[in-house]
Amino acid sequence: MQLTTAVTAWHTAYAIARDRPAPLPAELTPVTAAVGRVAAAPARARSAVPAFDTAAMDGYAVAGPGPWTLTGRVLAGPAGHRLAMTAGTAVEIATGAVVPAGAEAVLQYETSHRDGSAVTGTCGPRDHIRRAGADVAAGDLVVAAGRVVTATTAAAAVQAGVDRLWTHRPPTVTLLVTGDEVVRDGPPGPGQVRDVFTGLVEAVSARAQARLSDARHVPDRPDRLQADLDAATSDVVVVTGASSAGAADHLHTVVDARHWIVRGVACRPGHPQGLAALPDGRWVVSLPGNPYAGLVAALTLLDPLLAALSGRRAGLPRRPVTGTARLVPDGVRIVPARHDGTIVPATGSGSLHAAASADYLAVLPADWTNGDNADVLEVP
Known part of the structure; x- marks a missing residue:
């Protein structure tokens, strides 16, 4: 399947989401509440360890x-x-x-x-x-800027007399699930589908300590989408569906074209995804409405974006991948794979069944061959 040249290359899109946002402002945080956050400034010991012989x-x-x-x-x-x-x-x-x-x-x-x-x-x-100060002397560095504060890091800081740390504020996320066919709970009726995105977006957000502050269903009406988008006060607004070129896809009408940094990505599935930076500082991430394509887009744009806002830097580990896949000549094919590197046979962009039995998604370029290394994205 050919992709148009107007879209953004997958690795470029990932890099934009990872590198463009600046970390959110720092706030003084009690050490016990700082676990999972990223230190925004170095912290130095206020007392020696041990404090006495x-x-x-x-x-x-x-x-x-x-x-x-x-x-x-x-x-x-x-x-x-x-x-x-x-x-x-x-x-x-x-x-x-x-x-x-x-x-x-x-x-x-x-x-x-x-x-x-x-x-x-x-x-x-x-x-x-x-002896007093044999492990840590007063003034020694105990938490480096940019470090994710673990429970052990926090305990070591407390041991050195540090009660509070400067940490980057974790981002907040609003999720707008569009589509007249979507139901939030209960068995779907004829022509209806269940909302699968709330749990996925919440899980991806949690990896960066981000908080899903609001999740709501939006009918296929541009005025409603505009109103809910304007009302969202979070750092990031995630919109599922409404991102392609169909009669019910209104997002690119609602958000000014000048604000889009990524508008379509050269990958299958997940091509109609996007990233916009609004003038008021908020970010908009659009995810395709098909569940597997939406998962691909969440790991391509939302995951590195939230990492960057929280002060982290998302990485792309590489692993050998084995199996067969239908490659994309001018883009990448993103397939589910297990820890041993074997590709899980895909079931289409609308199904999460294959991804549910996978450990990560492998990003296969057009020249990939069986057994080659590939970038991988951890499945939430």
Whole structure:
């Protein structure tokens, strides 16, 4: 099947959606609420880690050469800060407790012997004391700008005394599902189809920590589409259907032609997709109404767009792909494939059945041959 030369090449369209948008403004975020977001500025330790000399083992803190006289016990907590040791003394100590001033090593239980208040044993080459600042010094970088904040990253920041991080605000998304034939729930009647896009768009949005703030059905009327598009206050408006050239396809009439950056992509399926930048800063992504074609378009334009707005950079991993596919001479064929690289036989642009049993979609150029590497898109 030939594609017109007026459309955007698939890789170009993907790159535009990935590279054109700037990350959304930064906001100061509690560390616990920052997980999944992208750090907009570096964060540095406000306190050292450890913050004090601490025992790395259970045993006896000892001062000077042995044998030692046991003078007390220190458990985790502030009590150790009030103690000072002199040569020839020992203090029983728990892992994580403050090592008293004057202690030279922690003698492990396993290498020591206690008889009443007398402690004997031999200290090894390691002192088993974690010195203050040995892991992180105050002022050290703990979260780099551009890093996705994981739960472990957040915990490490808290450990270093950081309570808040500057993170990019996650984008918000409005979904307008067009079509008089679409029903939102219940079994479809004659001539009707179920809305499959709400769940797909919500899943794609979640990968960038974006929030689907509104999803609504819009009948095939240009005035209604215009009104709902104007009313959407989210960063991104996704419109399903209404994007081709049929009698019920009104999106390109509603959105001024000057605002479209991508208007048709050289791929099958998913050709009638588009990306527009509105003067007020909102983005419009149009997805074809056929479910599989719409999924292809969501991964081509919506996924990298949301990643960019949230401060991420979407990537295109490559994997070897095996099987047969009907290639597109002047574009790419996008096929479902499993983790082992085998192509799942497709069932057409209107069905999600093949994609549902796949792990990713493979982007096959016109010169692809069986076993070649191809760019892949993870199926949500």
